[in-house]
Amino acid sequence: MYTAELIKGKTYSVxxxxxxxxxxxxxxxxxxxxxxxxxxFTCKEVKASVDDPKTDDQSKEDVEPAKEEEPKEEEEPASEVKIYTETELKGMNKTEQEAIVIDLGGDPTQLKDKSERIAFILEHQQQQEKTGV
Incomplete structure (x- = not known):
């Protein structure tokens, strides 16, 4: 079994x-x-014991980090928002664009296609820069 935890950003779709x-x-x-x-992300491989059906207490002991991560206290401040260019957005797939739309407070189901998602993202990024949100 594997787990992943988003440690930077608001949402991520993959x-x-x-x-x-x-x-x-x-x-x-x-x-x-x-x-x-x-x-x-912080990713872990959780090794469940085959002999012991207890998973709640046992799995916490068996968790082995996949690799060393920086301490969680070093999360990026919420005020730092990645500004995407139109070229970057065009190079992204639908799922990545939808995650950004969600981060900007939008509803991706209301946007019909790639060009509408890109327009929404660019417009809302400009609004956030002006308001400083």
Missing amino acids: MGHVFHLNQEKEIEKKVFQYLDGNEF
């Missing part, structure tokens, strides 16, 4: 999973392999 800040989520091996090493 391979059918939507991650929210500081919420650990069970994931499949291929998602673990994709996210392991991503600075926005």
Whole structure:
């Protein structure tokens, strides 16, 4: 079993999973392999004991970090928001764009296609820069 926890940003969507800040989520091996090493995540392989059906107490002892991560106290301040260019946005897939729309307070289901998602993101980024939010 594998878990991943988003440690930077508000939400992140990948391979059918939507991650929210500081919420650990069970994931499949291929998602673990994709996210392991991503600075926005803490990924772990949880080894459940085959002999002992106790998973609550036992799994906490068996958790082995996939790699060393920086302490969680060093999270980025919420005021630092990544500003995406139109070129960057065009290079992203739908899921990545939808995650950004959600971060900006939008509803991706209200946007019909890629061009509407990009326009929404660019417009809302400008509004956030002006208001300083």
